[in-house]
Each structure stands twice: as C-alpha cells, then as structure tokens.
Amino acid sequence: MPSMVEIFVDGLKLQVDEKKNLIDALKEKGIHVPHFCYHPALEVVGMCRICLIEVGSVKIDPQTKEPARDDKGQVIVQWNPKFQAACNTPITAGMHIRVASEKVKKAREGVMEFLLINHPLDCPVCDKAGECSLQDYSFAVGNETTRYREVKRNIPQEKIGTNLLINHNRCILCYRCVRFDRDIVGIHDLEMQARGNDTVIAYTPPPGSRDTLLNHNYQGALADICPVGALLNENTLFRSRVWWYQQNQSICHGCSTLCRVTTNVKNNEIYRYMPPEEPEKNGFFICDKGRFSTTDFSRDRLLTYLIKGHGSKSRDVLPQLADLFHQAHSLLLVGGTTESCEDIDRILSLVQKWQAKGKQVNWEYRTQPYMWRGEWDKKVDFLLMVDQRPNSNYLRQKISGFTSQEKWQEALQEADLIIVINEFAAPYSYRIENYADIEKLYLFKLFEEKSLWSKTVLLNTHANAATAKALASLPIMVFPEKAGTYIDKEGVAKKSAQSLTPAQGLLSSGQILAKWNDYVEQDSLAYV
Amino acid sequence: MATKIVQVHQKYAWKWWQKFYFMSITAGLLVTLKHFLKSAILRRQVTVRYPEEKRPLSSRFRGLHRLKKDEEGRLRCTACYCCQWVCPADAIHIEAAAVTAEEQHLYREDKYPKVFQVDLLRCIFCGLCEEACPKGAIYLDGGIPMPDDSRDRLILNKEDMIESVGGKLIGERV
Structure with a gap:
C-alpha cells in the first residue's frame, strides 16, 4: 500500500510514495536525477555522488512552534549547507529539495570532473558508447573541460570472466557489479582491490573455488548494469555499434521463465537481447544463456x-x-x-x-x-x-x-x-x-x-x-x-x-x- | 467583381540596331580574346599534358581517400564507424577487430579496422567522412581518382589507402 506524502522539489509540490527511493519517486514524476551507482534492484551505497541534491527543512519559530513565515507569508526553508546523495536520502513528509539549482549543477559538474579524471575518453572505440550513462551524463551535467594536468593512470585491459573483459581505466568504481554478484547471483566473487587511485575491481574466487575466471551465467547482465564501458562481453566485442540496432519488444525463448526482452536486430540478424522497456515491471536481468543464444537463429x-x-x-x-x-x-x-x-x-x-x-x-x-x-x-x-x-x-x-x-x-x-x-x-x-x-x-x-x-x-x-x-x-x-x-x-x-x-x-x-x-x-x- | 490585371512582365522591345547580332558577337569574342592574351602572352601557358603533367590542386580539393598514420607510424583509424555511419552514398564498409598483443605497435587503441573499403563507384566525394572522423584518420587528399576498366580495382582497400607519412592533424586541413 503506497503511503503518499507531500514533498517540495524546486518549489513544486509533489505527491510521492514514502517507501520508494527518492530517485525512483522523482523519476515517476518526470524529474530525472542522474545516477551511476544507484540501481533499483540493488542495495543503495551512495558511491558515485553524481545524484547530489540540496535538502532543506522548514524553519520553526521557537516561540509559536509553528513554521516561520517571511513578509509575503511564505514559509522559510533552511537549506543544509552540505549536499546529500539523492539515492541515500529517505523521503520524509514536507521535505524540501532542490535538484536543479545552480549550486547543485556546479556540484555535479565537479563530481563529473572527478569521475573523468582517469577515464580515457575513448568513446569511439568503446562498445558501450551510445548506451553509456557516463557519456550521457557527461553531456547533460558535465563540463566540457578538465583541469586535470597529471598523467592518467593506465592499467591494461584484462579478462576476468569466461566471457567478460574489464577495462580498469574506464571504471568509475560504482560497485554495481560487486553488489550484483553478491546479492542477486549469490556468488561473492568480485571485490575491490587496493586503495585510492589504485583501486580496481578484481576477481576474487569464493572460498573453496579453484576457478581463475568468473564463470557464472550472468556475465552479460554484469556488462549490462555497468554504467560505463568497463565490463564488456567478449563474444559481442566490436561486432556492432549500439545505435544501429532496430529494437522490438519480444520474449526470450531460452526456458519456461520467458523473460521479456528487447531484441537488437541488424541486417536481419538478432545480435543480442537486452532487458525490456520498463524494467521495473518486466525484469532487469536476463541470463547469458538467453542473451547470447540469438546467433543461432x-x-x-x-x-x-x-x-x-x-x-x-x-x-x-x-x-x-x-x-x-x-x-x-x-x-x-x-x-x-x-x-x-x-x-x-x-x-x-x-x-x-x-x-x-x-x-x-x-x-x-x-x-x-x-x-x-x-x-x-x-x-x-x-x-x-x-x-x-x-x-x-x-x-x-x-x-x-x-x-x-x-x-x-x-x-x-x-x-x-x-x-x-x-x-x-x-x-x-x-x-x-x-x-x-x-x-x-x-x-x-x-x-x-x-x-x-x-x-x-x-x-x-x-x-x-x-x-x-x-x-x-x-x-x-x-x-x-x-x-x-x-x-x-x-x-x-x-x-x-x-x-x-x-x-x-x-x-x-x-x-x-x-x-x-x-x-x-x-x-x-x-x-x- | 471585375479583376484589375496588372501586367508585371513586359516583353523586352529590341532596338533596331540590336537586331543585328554583330554587336553581341563582337562583345563575346572580345572576352575570349582577353583571356587568350592573358594566358598565352602574360602567363605563356595554355594547356598542360595531363595525365603526365598535373596541375597543382587546391588544398581543399576532395579526391582519393587516404588513411593517415600518426608520428609513431600507428594507424589513426580505430574503426569507430563514424564515417560509415555518416556516408550518404553508403560507400564505406568497415569490419572491426580487437588488436592482439603482437600488433599493438601498429594501432593506437585496442580496436582496429580489419577491413576498410571505400567503393569509388558509390563515393560522391562529399567529404563528410573527413568531417565526421574524430581521429583525423581519413582525408580526401589523394588526388584525382583514375578511371579503370575493372570494378574490383575501383574498390579501395585499407592497403591502397594507407599513407606512411604522418599527415595532417584534425583541423589542420586548410
């Protein structure tokens, strides 16, 4: 049962469900808050900081215990000096937030600049280009210049799964893949290694396992939830660019689960399946068995x-x-x-x-x-x-x-x-x-x-x-x-x-x- | 309701002396004579013996396609498909592949064009590929395309287009 509460977004009064995550609740109302690490199906961690918003509360008059009002009769909002991550901010009745103020925009620009410090900006070569959150948000909220003058770190690409490559340079350490493997697949085999600038995502076989490569059935889903081009599937590598695909809403015939999927068709050949439209209703993930079976057709x-x-x-x-x-x-x-x-x-x-x-x-x-x-x-x-x-x-x-x-x-x-x-x-x-x-x-x-x-x-x-x-x-x-x-x-x-x-x-x-x-x-x- | 008709165009009325064509012919021939004197006497040059001898082309001339290498001799093209995508005549065909460890000194990134073909029979030399290229890898500065009696030879392959010199950087084309 949704419990609707009133919140104020950039001065706009909205009715939202209290139990939902703020990003999801705002998305339903047509307000898009950029996010990388937040995923509706995964636990909230608040790592990427691109969803920063301003949060404020109504000032209470200490004498009357009622909301203080200014000369025009408007309530006075006290804004927190620090930004908060929208994904990690619980919805409370009567909360005031700003998602598009100048201050917020400047903060996001700064975060974007930090995220792109080690990013090689090799979109022409990257298979993710076209469906990449980093690319989209860089255009939407980022700044076109960087002040970084040092040498970018360069760690060679490596193979961490039977069908999975990791390009450490592109990684923004959003932790989505780690959470997905741990919470959804149930195998805790990806982990962050080293600290600071040297942090990388690495394959750490679960205790008792002798595997040297990640080999579960959800490597396609890992590449799919990666908001940047860090995780890539080897068997579709460089086969096409994503904007060439014609898309149809269909189902996957791999098993009797019949996951709803989007087909990616080029030259009368299905290149792969992707999760369907409105994944909240139709399911976020599909397994590799179905996803890469399409060449057989x-x-x-x-x-x-x-x-x-x-x-x-x-x-x-x-x-x-x-x-x-x-x-x-x-x-x-x-x-x-x-x-x-x-x-x-x-x-x-x-x-x-x-x-x-x-x-x-x-x-x-x-x-x-x-x-x-x-x-x-x-x-x-x-x-x-x-x-x-x-x-x-x-x-x-x-x-x-x-x-x-x-x-x-x-x-x-x-x-x-x-x-x-x-x-x-x-x-x-x-x-x-x-x-x-x-x-x-x-x-x-x-x-x-x-x-x-x-x-x-x-x-x-x-x-x-x-x-x-x-x-x-x-x-x-x-x-x-x-x-x-x-x-x-x-x-x-x-x-x-x-x-x-x-x-x-x-x-x-x-x-x-x-x-x-x-x-x-x-x-x-x-x-x- | 009566409509008032205004005749906008009036037929030019020829003067009597204009009906003799000597005046116009003489005026035209004078222009020809002027150009003839200019090139034959002032420049002392009328024609060149093409194709043995070639006129210098404008720096903006759009001719045959060239794939450029960088200063370290690595191919600039990374098979991003931008030129293929923008090509209005559908003349470019690219197949990408991943660079292996042995050939890393030949390419700049980890993706390279395994096949890069330009169909000269389709190409309209519009120069959009040049404009779309984010790497400054393709330029139409290879001179005038020569005719051939075989269709196969009019499809340029990667090897036909690679130039060993560094070439110009993005935006340097004058």
Missing part, C-alpha cells in the same frame, strides 16, 4: 524441403507425404513445446480432423527424461529453468499424452508415421554446449536405437544430422520470424513480436501441417 538454417536427406521442392515432397499419410493407420506427433500457442491450436484442430477421419493420432510433448520426471518447476539459478522449452506449460494444459515413458516408446515403435515438431533443431533447447552435437541428444539416440528414421517426418528449423537421416524434413520458421503468444511457467501469456524477416515462402509449423493437410484432402477427393 541465422546459422545452419534448413531452408529447403528434404526428402531422404536430399533437397527438393514443396510440390514434390508434400504429395509424396500425402500418399504416406493415406497409407499410415496410426500417426504419432512428437514434441511441439517450442511452438507458439497459435501454431499449437492449428495443429490441434488438424489432429481432431484426422481423428474424425478414423486415423489413430497421438501427440506426446514429453521428449526429454526431465520432462518424464516432471521437473517443470526445477530451477538452475534464479532465472534459468531446467525446463528449457518456451511453451511446455500450454501443451501441458492442452494435451495429456501417454501415461508412461515406456508406453510412449512402444507407441514410437508401432506408429506408421512419426511427425517430430522441431525437436531436433530448436537452438539452445538442449543442454548441450554446441548444438551441432545433435547426436548426443537423448531423442536422437532413441531414434537411432529403435531405427525410426525411415518413418519419421521432421519439421525442423535447422539442418543437421537428424534432417539428413529422416524420411523427410520440412523447413519451418524460428520464433522471431513470427509473432506469437507463449505461456510461461506461471501461466502468464506473453506476446513475442516479429523481429526477423523470414525467407520467402517459409512457413510456421502449424501452417506447414495445414498445407500438408490440403494435399491430403485433394488426394482423398481423387480417391473418391
């Missing part, structure tokens, strides 16, 4: 219809498949947890149609051992789930599947035609390091063992060993190429916007099965 794609591993055309392949469909008595659909609700609905209506025709059609969405163990709510860390399929929750609600894994495997043997919906291709849906290692996959081994390839039709996004072996492989869209709805682990429907333009004629899984069904219906007319 444009690599090794299946863009042709394959029959027995050889390229063909849809009008050659689909009639053959329609014949197969007529010959088959029992069909088994496998997978589908990566598809959107719209596609799943389309496939379900087709399944009902086929069942009405007298075919025996079953659909099993559980394809991995963890799914049969029912580990739907098991977490890897605070965001990433063991269940790395985006839409498993929806399928769990819609279809029941087989009662046990053994029965499913028997059904695999007995089925005349198996349709696998994107189980051998969805990037990063498998916990294998390199997804070209498709042969290590449980389902792949199962299909090898039972030699099921000769009756398997794959709907696949990527070309790999499985598409080469299957009877036929049909290309489908990856999720950023279509807009769709997905249900996350908590049952919240989330929309994903179209970020990429698909290859011409490429269909989604629901559409391609519908097209197949068109051929089937044409053929059945011919049979009559």
Whole structure:
C-alpha cells in the first residue's frame, strides 16, 4: 500500500510514495536525477555522488512552534549547507529539495570532473558508447573541460570472466557489479582491490573455488548494469555499434521463465537481447544463456524441403507425404513445446480432423527424461529453468499424452508415421554446449536405437544430422520470424513480436501441417 | 467583381540596331580574346599534358581517400564507424577487430579496422567522412581518382589507402 506524502522539489509540490527511493519517486514524476551507482534492484551505497541534491527543512519559530513565515507569508526553508546523495536520502513528509539549482549543477559538474579524471575518453572505440550513462551524463551535467594536468593512470585491459573483459581505466568504481554478484547471483566473487587511485575491481574466487575466471551465467547482465564501458562481453566485442540496432519488444525463448526482452536486430540478424522497456515491471536481468543464444537463429538454417536427406521442392515432397499419410493407420506427433500457442491450436484442430477421419493420432510433448520426471518447476539459478522449452506449460494444459515413458516408446515403435515438431533443431533447447552435437541428444539416440528414421517426418528449423537421416524434413520458421503468444511457467501469456524477416515462402509449423493437410484432402477427393 | 490585371512582365522591345547580332558577337569574342592574351602572352601557358603533367590542386580539393598514420607510424583509424555511419552514398564498409598483443605497435587503441573499403563507384566525394572522423584518420587528399576498366580495382582497400607519412592533424586541413 503506497503511503503518499507531500514533498517540495524546486518549489513544486509533489505527491510521492514514502517507501520508494527518492530517485525512483522523482523519476515517476518526470524529474530525472542522474545516477551511476544507484540501481533499483540493488542495495543503495551512495558511491558515485553524481545524484547530489540540496535538502532543506522548514524553519520553526521557537516561540509559536509553528513554521516561520517571511513578509509575503511564505514559509522559510533552511537549506543544509552540505549536499546529500539523492539515492541515500529517505523521503520524509514536507521535505524540501532542490535538484536543479545552480549550486547543485556546479556540484555535479565537479563530481563529473572527478569521475573523468582517469577515464580515457575513448568513446569511439568503446562498445558501450551510445548506451553509456557516463557519456550521457557527461553531456547533460558535465563540463566540457578538465583541469586535470597529471598523467592518467593506465592499467591494461584484462579478462576476468569466461566471457567478460574489464577495462580498469574506464571504471568509475560504482560497485554495481560487486553488489550484483553478491546479492542477486549469490556468488561473492568480485571485490575491490587496493586503495585510492589504485583501486580496481578484481576477481576474487569464493572460498573453496579453484576457478581463475568468473564463470557464472550472468556475465552479460554484469556488462549490462555497468554504467560505463568497463565490463564488456567478449563474444559481442566490436561486432556492432549500439545505435544501429532496430529494437522490438519480444520474449526470450531460452526456458519456461520467458523473460521479456528487447531484441537488437541488424541486417536481419538478432545480435543480442537486452532487458525490456520498463524494467521495473518486466525484469532487469536476463541470463547469458538467453542473451547470447540469438546467433543461432541465422546459422545452419534448413531452408529447403528434404526428402531422404536430399533437397527438393514443396510440390514434390508434400504429395509424396500425402500418399504416406493415406497409407499410415496410426500417426504419432512428437514434441511441439517450442511452438507458439497459435501454431499449437492449428495443429490441434488438424489432429481432431484426422481423428474424425478414423486415423489413430497421438501427440506426446514429453521428449526429454526431465520432462518424464516432471521437473517443470526445477530451477538452475534464479532465472534459468531446467525446463528449457518456451511453451511446455500450454501443451501441458492442452494435451495429456501417454501415461508412461515406456508406453510412449512402444507407441514410437508401432506408429506408421512419426511427425517430430522441431525437436531436433530448436537452438539452445538442449543442454548441450554446441548444438551441432545433435547426436548426443537423448531423442536422437532413441531414434537411432529403435531405427525410426525411415518413418519419421521432421519439421525442423535447422539442418543437421537428424534432417539428413529422416524420411523427410520440412523447413519451418524460428520464433522471431513470427509473432506469437507463449505461456510461461506461471501461466502468464506473453506476446513475442516479429523481429526477423523470414525467407520467402517459409512457413510456421502449424501452417506447414495445414498445407500438408490440403494435399491430403485433394488426394482423398481423387480417391473418391 | 471585375479583376484589375496588372501586367508585371513586359516583353523586352529590341532596338533596331540590336537586331543585328554583330554587336553581341563582337562583345563575346572580345572576352575570349582577353583571356587568350592573358594566358598565352602574360602567363605563356595554355594547356598542360595531363595525365603526365598535373596541375597543382587546391588544398581543399576532395579526391582519393587516404588513411593517415600518426608520428609513431600507428594507424589513426580505430574503426569507430563514424564515417560509415555518416556516408550518404553508403560507400564505406568497415569490419572491426580487437588488436592482439603482437600488433599493438601498429594501432593506437585496442580496436582496429580489419577491413576498410571505400567503393569509388558509390563515393560522391562529399567529404563528410573527413568531417565526421574524430581521429583525423581519413582525408580526401589523394588526388584525382583514375578511371579503370575493372570494378574490383575501383574498390579501395585499407592497403591502397594507407599513407606512411604522418599527415595532417584534425583541423589542420586548410
């Protein structure tokens, strides 16, 4: 329950929530107080001093115990001679603050000059340029000259994480990365070393650990919360400049958490995910697994219809498949947890149609051992789930599947035609390091063992060993190429916007099965 | 309502002696004669044997692109993409890479252009790249571009443009 109090900002009367941080409360009212070390999700430390404001209180007349008033009847405000950091100032009812007075501006200019003392000002080379708080505030509140005449300190850039570089010269020691690792990730492995001018952020392995490099799943988030370009991700280093990206509000398909993200698209390729708009509502952080998985969408794609591993055309392949469909008595659909609700609905209506025709059609969405163990709510860390399929929750609600894994495997043997919906291709849906290692996959081994390839039709996004072996492989869209709805682990429907333009004629899984069904219906007319 | 029409433009009425064209032709030929006498007699020069012989270019002439090095022989360009971004003809293509420890003496920062191409077929020689460059690395002072019969040779690579001399600093171009 917000408890609203009245405060006076530059003489303006505002109603703000008492429990909030002053910077957040003012931001809601459209007053932006510059800040580096303050982050809404992290503990307040008040290290950077750029958010300095003047705080005053109303003068009380000692005789009457009431606010003293001047000749015009205005209350007299006594201003504290010292500045206070806005992030560390609690909101109290009736407080008077100045956030844009001349004195405050001068103080911020001074702080900015101090922060830039050792900063190399190498924005043309820095990957952060364009989304850098230091750059923005330097233009907004800083002074264009410096009085520093000494030699700037120069510490070489070093690698502190498996995917993380630190440029000590750019660092302003805001402590955000240390707090993030300690409080959010829960590993206390970054710390400040040395004192004064020599202070650097350094990797200090937690007790008992023998790691020499930081290796948790949130190195992208570390680079992201760094307000300057001190922490950089190695795998996106110098790949692009941030102002080239087209942005779409979408979701990350890495796991069933379905974090809301902003896609960064250039040349019809997603370069990375960034946290969404309004992070206060939609989440500040995303894990590396999702953030850097996006290159998979444009690599090794299946863009042709394959029959027995050889390229063909849809009008050659689909009639053959329609014949197969007529010959088959029992069909088994496998997978589908990566598809959107719209596609799943389309496939379900087709399944009902086929069942009405007298075919025996079953659909099993559980394809991995963890799914049969029912580990739907098991977490890897605070965001990433063991269940790395985006839409498993929806399928769990819609279809029941087989009662046990053994029965499913028997059904695999007995089925005349198996349709696998994107189980051998969805990037990063498998916990294998390199997804070209498709042969290590449980389902792949199962299909090898039972030699099921000769009756398997794959709907696949990527070309790999499985598409080469299957009877036929049909290309489908990856999720950023279509807009769709997905249900996350908590049952919240989330929309994903179209970020990429698909290859011409490429269909989604629901559409391609519908097209197949068109051929089937044409053929059945011919049979009559 | 009657509209009052005012004729603003009146056709020039030729005088009778102006209808003979000798006057104008003579006036024009006098200008030609003046220039001829000036260059042939005063300067004693009419044409140069281009391309063996070249006229001195103005210091503001915008010609072929040159990538400059600094006094220590390090390439000034740091692949910031400013020129590529500002180029109205989309003629510049850059691919950046990180400088390795062995080649640190060749570059000023830790980022360098692995590929730097200028497509002369697209370039309009507007000089915006020169203006956008924060490092004073690219200048259009390489003289007049020569025609070629191959499109490939009209795409300048990094090696074609690197000049060993220091070159001018930012703002020094007169």
